[in-house]
Amino acid sequence: MLKMMTFFQGLPGQQPVPGTLDFPGSPQKLPSTSEVDSEASMSEASSEDLVPPLGRDEEETTKKKKPKVLANMFSVFTKGRKKKGQPSSSEPESKTESQPVLEDRLPTVEELKADLERGQLEAAQPLLALERELQAVAAAGSAAEEELVWRQSKVEALYVLLRDQVLGLLRRPLEAPPERLRQALAVLAEQxxxxxxxxxxxxxxxALVATRPRHWLQLWRRNVAQVAEERLGQPPAAHASGHSEAERIFLHMGRTMKEDLEAVVERLKPLFPAEFGVVAAYAQSYHEHFAAQLMAMAQFQLCERDNYMLLVWVQNLYPNDIINSPKLADELKEVSLGSLLPPNQIRLLEATFLSNEVNSVQELMARALELESQRWAQDVAPQRLDGHCHSELAIDIIQIISQSQAKAESITLDLGVHIKHMLLTELAAFLRSYHRAFDEFLERCRQLRNYRANVIANINNCLSFRISMEQRWQAPQDLLGPLSELKSHGFDNLLQNLFRDLKPLFKKFTQTRWAAPEQTLEEIITTVxxxxxxxxxxxxxxxxxxxxLVHLHLVKEYIVRLSKRRLVLKSAEQQQQLAGHILANANLIQRFCTQNGSPGTWLHQALPTLAEIIRLQDPSAIKIEVATYATCYPDFSKGHLSAILAIKGNLSNSEVKSIRNILDINTGVHTPVKSLFSLIKVG
Structure with missing residues (x-):
């Protein structure tokens, strides 16, 4: 099966992706709700406009109506007001640190603004206190509505500054010092x-505008989604040779997601509050962008290679090598990311893959057979391997079939099972074509010098096919039919000349009226x-x-000569003498064939039993022998028996008929697996 890490580590020229979230660029303007958009306009107010000018009468009236709490709140806003002769708060100060906050008062808006602009997140607490005090004043109803709205705009402007500081740090969390990151997370949790x-x-x-909930946590998650899009959307390495553009994109996104999520698990999860679900936030964002990219790609007409790679990533590499990788499996178990593509889209891709594979297998096998046939016709000698004629055709075909199934299994095991049945159908069709091509070669190329060597090479091919189909593919036996026929035709061709040379030698048995059967048979054995x-x-x-087959031919031809009805022996002595010759010849045939490797033990009783039938004189004993013989050779018919009994000239017609009738008894034996007497025609 294909493994993703092989791609990760094996691309020449591919730059390693660091195991951190290397978020590019400076913090962008954060997306916000309509309330936050209004805050942005509030933040444009200068520090000198923190308190609006009031008329003397209006101011005195306000002072008379102010309760003590309202006075305290207003003092917060007016502490930093520019007075005549005092330097503006916008002018550079000699101190870089903010003035210590006195316990009996909150810092002014200008002080908070300065602290936030310097990135001091400690200002979040007094800002929250300021917000709460403003709300208390508004709830008391003791301040003018215009003043409340104006004061609130200043508070909201400060919150914009705080939000940008906090979310800016969280946008690039691995670049922030751990303590600063903890501060930002604490502020976000508090908000x-x-x-x-x-x-x-x-x-x-x-009279105040409702500004909560501010949804900063949602904004953070939105930032995470933007980071995922930026990271996965970066162009892949341009020098990853051997891979298509789509493969490089898959590889880049897969490796980036895996390494980034591992960094989140190892470095961010210990710092983030559990309720933030930092691992789930990043995982879902990366998954959604990955899925969107693949879905967009799946809408196009993909080439065969990219269609396959898309399925491999969706069905195998992504779920197994990323989601269920050792470092991420436990963390992502509860996230339930699901598949990168919906089931209907996957089914379409799988159908396309199967169609592509079957067409490819057909073309490759046809091309392999065409090249092999050309070598036969061009009289190219086959290879010799360990003293045997060898052809690469079987190896090529098995490799084509096996690679196709392996590709399907690299997607899912179920798809591998599905394609197996389709490939066996294609293999059966190929074997029929192979058989036809071989028969044409047998007929047309007899005069070629390497003819017999190529016939032997093709017979040897059957072994590789048979082993692979029986052991690896568990192919049904009927699928092996073309191979059996090819082998049989090859054997017939190889033995044709030998059997032609033996024919006149076998004729000597009848021509000499079995006068010297031992010498005749020895001549036959020598020729073989x-x-x-x-x-x-x-x-x-x-x-x-x-x-x-040679063994069968020798026994068969011997029986053919016995069945010619040209030899009639009337005396028991003559019959016993012929039976002795037959038995001696049977032993010679059996010994010669066995020594040369014949496994035809089923032929051992064919001639000795016939000799015994010829030797016996008692009809009842002959019947027993015939009945036994018929169980060994179910294709032994009455015609064959009559031809043998014709040798026994001392049997009456009624005795012959009685012996023949023994074959009418149903012994329960069916058609033999191997034929002997069905190959022998009797007149």
Whole structure:
């Protein structure tokens, strides 16, 4: 099966991606709700406009109506007002640190603004206190509405500064010092709690604009989604040779997501509050962008290679090598990210993959057979391997089939099972084509010098096909039919000349009226022995099969000569003498064939039993022998029996008929697996 880490580590020229979230660029303007957008306009007010000018009468009236709490609140806003002769707060100060805050007062807006601009997140607490005090004044109803709105605008402007500082740090969390990151997280957590309180609190009439919930946690999650888009959207390495553009994109996104999430788990999770779900936030954002990219790609007409790679990533590499990788599996178990593509899209891609694979297998196998046929026709000698004629055709075909199934299994095991049935159908069609091409070669190319060597090479091919199909593919036996026929035709061709040379020798048995059967058979055995080295380049198993065919031929032709009805022996002595010759010949045939590797033990009783039938004189004993013989050779018919009984000239017609009738008894034996007498025609 394909493994993602192989791609991760094996791309030449691919720059390593650091195991950190290397968030590019400076913090961008943060997306916000409509309330936060209004805050941005509030922040444009200068420090000199913190308090609006009031008329003397209006100011005195306000002072008379102010309660003590309102006076304290107003003092916060007016502490930093520019007075005549005093330097503006916008002028550089000699001190870089803010003035210590006295316990009996909150810092002024200008002081908070200066602190926030210097990135001092400690200002978050007094700012929150300032907000609460303003709300208390508004709730008391003791301040003019215009003043409350104006004061609130200043508070909200400060919150914009604080928000930008906090979310800016959280946008690039691995670049921030741990202590600063903890401060930002504490502020965000506090603001989230304040939002929750505002949501659950009963609404009260107020002149203030409702500014909570501020949704900073949502803004942070939105930032995480932007980071995921930026990280995964970076262009992949341009020098990853051997990979298509789509493959480089898959590789870049997969490796980036895996390494970034590992960094989140190892470095950010210990710092973030558990309720933030930092791992889930990053994982979901990366997953959604990854899925969107793949879905967009799946809408195009993909080439065969990219269609396959898309399925491998969706069905195998992404779930197994990223989501369930050792460092991420436990962390992402509860996130339930799901698949990168919906089921219907996956089914379409799989259907395309199967169609592509079947077409590719058809083309590759047809091309392999065409090249092999050309070598036969061009009289190219086959290779010799360990003393045997060898062809690469079987190896090529098995490799084509195996690679196709392996590709399907690299997507899912179920897809591998599905394609197996399709590939077996294609293999069966190929074997039929192979058989036809081989038969054409047998007929048309007999005069070529390497003809017999190529016939042997193709017979040897059957072994590789058979082993692979039976052991690896568990192919049904009927699928092996073309191979059996190809092998049989090859054997017939190889033995054709030998059997033609043996024919006149077998005729001598009847021509000499069995006068010297031992000498005739020895001549036959010598002729066979001389020709056997021609078959030495067959694999051992096929050489044994071929020797069994020779064994069968010798026994069959011997019985054919006995069945010619040209020899009639009336005396028991003559019959016993012929039976002795037959038995001696049977032993010679059996010994010769066995020594040369014939496994045809089923032929051992064929001639000795016929000899016994000829020797016996008692009809009842002959019947027993015939009945036994018929169980060994179910294709032994009445015609064959009549031809043998014709040798026994001392049997009456009624005795012959009675012996023949023994074959009418149903012994329960069906058609034999191997044929002997069905190959023998009797007149």
């Amino acid at each position: 989230e709690r304040e939002d929750q309180c505002a949501v659950t609190a009963a609404p009260r009439p107020s 022995g001389v020709r056997l080295p021609e078959f030495s380049e067959l694999y051992d198993c096929f050489r044994e099969e071929l020797m069994e």
